[in-house]
Amino acid sequence: MDYTVQNFSFKLKKTIRYLKLYGVGRTIVKIMGQYHMKKEYAVLPANHVTTIPKQHVGIIGCGNFSFSNIAFYLKKNYGNVIKAAMDVNVHRAASLFEKYNAAYFTTNAEEVFTDKTIDLIYVASNHASHAPYAIRALEEGKSVHIEKPNAVNIEQLVNLCNAMQSSKGKVRLGFNRPESKLGKIIIGALNNETGAAMLNWFVAGHEIEKEHWYFASDEGGRILGNLCHWTDLIYRMTPEEKYPIKIIPSRAEKSDCDISVSMIFGDGTIATINFSAKGHTFEGVRETLNAHKGNTLIELKDFQYLRIDTVEKVRKHNLLHRDHGHEIAVKKSYEMHMLDDNAADVSYVWNTGYLVLKIKEALEKNEKVIVESFEKSFPQERVNTK
Ligand SMILES: NC(=O)c1ccc[n+]([C@@H]2O[C@H](COP(=O)([O-])OP(=O)(O)OC[C@H]3O[C@@H](n4cnc5c(N)ncnc54)[C@H](O)[C@@H]3O)[C@@H](O)[C@H]2O)c1
Known part of the structure; x- marks a missing residue:
């Protein structure tokens, strides 16, 4: 929905609700982000005017997410570290x-990839371009934060994993929920228990208009564009003995909206995601998790409210604002580069990308699919020997 053209009363209600949900700073930048997306300069601003030595980060794709999350949190935490803003839309890059x-x-x-003073690139462009851009960054020895999804097909995923193995550059993926305050508590609570878990997600996706680029044939649709958040989170919530994973799809007409997908993991864990995409969700994406493992029961609502029952003990967390982990995810990628910390390894990049690609395949064919781990599923004949 284009909020900039709604009537005053709608805008006011939305602003008040977002102030409660996200606080003042983020609400303001989210509003500015809406106008940034529509900005058209009569005369572009002066370019290449000043440089300060601190600037060493490139942003590829200057849309809403880069404007209101990546750049916002980089500036908030590290100051003016952005050197280059690149977008196919010059107005967004300039804005x-x-x-x-x-x-x-x-x-x-290419101007960003060949800029010797840039050593870290955040890729937040259209989905089909993430892996090719990340590979170019790695070829130049730069570190890269790749927004989700990391690849839109197996070919891209293989090439990305190969590039990772032959570059000094490091990689982190933009899956933020596992890094969030409540996400970390949940993963910790599940890890304290033994045995198989039951994980049940209900997600009401935010409205995306039919003609949005997410639905273009090579962009991967909502499974790669949205569902990957929860498939990655489930991957991160399950223990080592994950494989093989059996994927069981349920769908009606569409293969990427209003669907349900179950995964049965190697240790007997069953995880289900019910993804509903219908009308407008005023507060953006809504999500609930109910989980059970050993003596622990978990109830999560919108990354704001969490209740954990372990036998007679009850722990409740009620955050002032929703925290999906965006800030920490941006920071961890910066620190990956600056402090040589938190980099993703190639097996994780493969496994999370491969899992969601196989879920997409299962839903499209409406058939069960079995997924094996990196060791068994990465095409060995394609291993980069460079
Ligand atoms: N981690 C999260 O929670 C989260 C949330 C929202 C979006 N995202 C991701 O961030 C990325 C951007 O999403 P968005 O919501 O900002 O979308 P958007 O449409 O607002 O921005 C995308 C931008 O990419 C630009 N672009 C398109 N093709 C390009 C190309 N080939 N090279 C360079 N730029 C190109 C567009 O002009 C646009 O400005 C997507 O990958 C999306 O999945 C992540």
Whole structure:
């Protein structure tokens, strides 16, 4: 929904609700992000005017998420570290450049990849371009934060994993929920128990209009664009003995909206995601988790409220604002590079990407699919020997 064209009363109600949900700073930047998306300069701002030595980060894809999350949290935590703002839409590149005091804006990604002063790139463009851009960054020895999904097909995923193995650059994926305050508590509570778990997600996806680029044939639709958040989270919530994973799809007409998918893991854990995408969800994506493992019962609502019962003990967490882990995810990627910490390993990048691609396949064919781990599923003949 384009909020900028709604009537005053709607805008006011939305602002008040978002102030409660996200606090003042994020609400303001989210509103600014809406206008950033529509910005059209009559005359573009002066480019390449000032550079400060601190600037060493490139942003590829200057849309809403880069503007209101990546650049916002980089500036908040590290100051003016963004050197280059790149987008195929010059107005968005220029608008992010202006707001976050970058050194230059460009529509040419090669300018960023070959800039020797840039050593870390955040990729948040259209889904089909994530892996190719990340591979180019790795070829230049740069570290890269890849927004979800990390690949839209197996070919891209193989190439990305190969590039990781032959580059000094490091990689982190933009899955933020496991890094969130409540996400970490849940993973800790599940890890304290033994045996198989039951994990049950209900997700009401935010409204995305039919003509949105998410639905273009090579972009992967909502399974790769949205469901990957919860498939990755489930992957991170399950113990070592995950494989083989049996995927059982349930769908009606569509293969990526209003679907249910179950996964049976090697240790007997059963995880289900019910993904409903119907009308407008005023508060954005809504999500609940009910989980049970050993003596622990978990109830999570919208990454704001969490209750954990372990026999007679009850722990409740009621956050002032929703925390999906966006800030910590942006910071961890920065620290991965600066402090040589938190980098993803190739088996994780493969396993999480492969799992969601196989879920997509299961839903499209409406058939069960078995998924094996990196060791068994990565095509060995394709291992990069460079
Ligand atoms: N981690 C999260 O919670 C989260 C939330 C929202 C979006 N995202 C991800 O962030 C990315 C951007 O999403 P968004 O909501 O900002 O979308 P958006 O449509 O607002 O922005 C995408 C931007 O990419 C630009 N672009 C398109 N093709 C390009 C190309 N080939 N090269 C460079 N730029 C190109 C577009 O012009 C646009 O400005 C997506 O990958 C999305 O999945 C992540």
